[in-house]
Amino acid sequence: MASTLSRRTVLGGLALTATGLLAACGGGSRQATSGSGAWSFTDDTGRTAELDRRPTRIAGLNDAIASLWNYGVVPVASFGYTALEDDVNFEGRDVSKVTQVGRTYGEIDVEALAAQQPDLILTHAYPVDSSGKLDAAKPLYGFKDLKQQETVAAIAPIVALAMRGSATGVVARTAEFASAVGVSRATLDGHRKDYDAARQRLRKAxxxxxxxxxxxxxxxxxxxxxxxxxxxxxxxxxxxxxxxxxxxxxxxxxxxxxxxxxxxxxxxxxxxxxxxxxxxxxxxxxxxxxxxxxxxxxxxxxxxxxxxxxxxxxxxxxxxxxxxxxxxxx
Structure with a gap:
């Protein structure tokens, strides 16, 4: 990466991050269990978030929670590179429904985040090179440093989805997480039809x-x-x-x-x-x-x-x- 230029900064605000060396879409078992009993999800860093029930109050990185909102899950709190009203991913959304605990990269109001009592915090992890390697010595995207990340993790488990490989894999992985937190298969399949149609249009173009x-x-x-x-x-x-x-x-x-x-x-x-x-x-x-x-x-x-x-x-x-x-x- 050139000088201080970050991927997310120029694509709408990106950066490099986070934990473990895993294969293209993450490694190990990634099943989620839910229902009236315990819930768990193994993310792309290899860490498993475990709760006594399916999470309903989800906070996290703008880029990640935008996807959940597109699937009908309104986040309770956000942090990221910009304010939600300046992020194109939230155009047309009533962002007053979300408590913005961070409007500048790495600046998170931890007390405000804790006050929202999130069950789970969703973010992204970026590789450090073309192999897709994630570096556990670097904070996940959105966090200033590991200390801040650990403080946030004490509020609620953090789930990180890796931004590597092809977008087709990342999109599928995001849908997998959405399903794990209760988005219906019918909802996901309906949106996938539009996605597949757009891909066919691009292939023709x-x-x-x-x-x-x-x-x-x-x-x-x-x-x-x-x-x-x-x-x-x-x-x-x-x-x-x-x-x-x-x-x-x-x-x-x-x-x-x-x-x-x-x-x-x-x-x-x-x-x-x-x-x-x-x-x-x-x-x-x-x-x-x-x-x-x-x-x-x-x-x-x-x-x-x-x-x-x-x-x-x-x-x-x-x-x-x-x-x-x-x-x-x-």
Whole structure:
């Protein structure tokens, strides 16, 4: 990862985190038991959260609880990179229903969180390299440090879902957790139909062989080109036929390119982070403006959306719509 730039910061606010080395979607037994008796769930760090009943009061990271809300589970408290009203994943939601105990990364009002009496706290874990390795010496995403994480864990068990591999796996894992906390199979299956339809639309849109790159650009730093293999959403797009050239370099997730050298990376489409320079600002950079995608007006938003059927269907549909109106220019 380049300098202090974090994945979530530019995708809508991401970062690296957390615990244990596990395989693509986590390791070991991950069954959840529920009903009138005990409930348990083994997360992607290998830790098992155990309660005497199914959790109903769930707090957690904005990115994660957005998915639960999309499935009908309203969280009791939130923390994250931004306030909920500034997070696109909560557009149209009455965020007054949620107690926001953290509106800046790593700043969590522990007393306010405890006052909401959560049964469970949901967050994400990010790998430290392309192998998908999680590092137990690093805090889970959303926490300033391990001490803060331990303090929060004393309030309620923490469940972490890993943001690695393909988005298809992460979305399925999120649905698995949603089912464990009581979301009906009928609800999940209904939303999955829309998700599958959006994926088919994107597969058709990539049939013309369009190439793309996703970037986060800053005036003083140049352009950070994301590596599709390291980003779950981008990886899932390539599985549907989107051609995504490897930007090179040995660094995890990003290849940093100077403004002078951005012309070496020519694609039909450029996707720009919503947390970095805007499309308009990019086009004001002379070297970027000479890229084929820029000259053709094929510069579109790169959206970070929650890893659930609802949010992903919406984002994939928007991407497909942009690709449908694009053409080969390289």
């Amino acid at each position: 990539t049939g013309s062989g369009l190439t793309a790159m996703a970037v986060a650009a800053y005036p003083a730093e140049g352009v950070h080109i994301a590596k599709a293999v390291d980003d779950p959403a981008l990886r899932s797009y390539t599985e549907l036929g989107l051609k995504y050239p490897d930007p090179g370099g040995d660094a995890y997730y990003w290849q940093q390119v100077s403004w002078e050298n951005i012309g070496e990376h020519r694609t039909d489409v450029v996707l720009y982070s919503l947390r970095a320079m805007t499309g308009k600002e990019l086009l004001e950079q002379p070297t970027f403006a000479r890229l084929p995608a820029a000259a053709a007006g094929q510069v579109f938003p790169w959206e970070f959306s929650a890893m659930d059927y609802v949010a992903q269907a919406r984002t994939i549909d928007r991407l497909a719509a942009n690709l449908e109106k694009s053409r080969k220019v390289t």
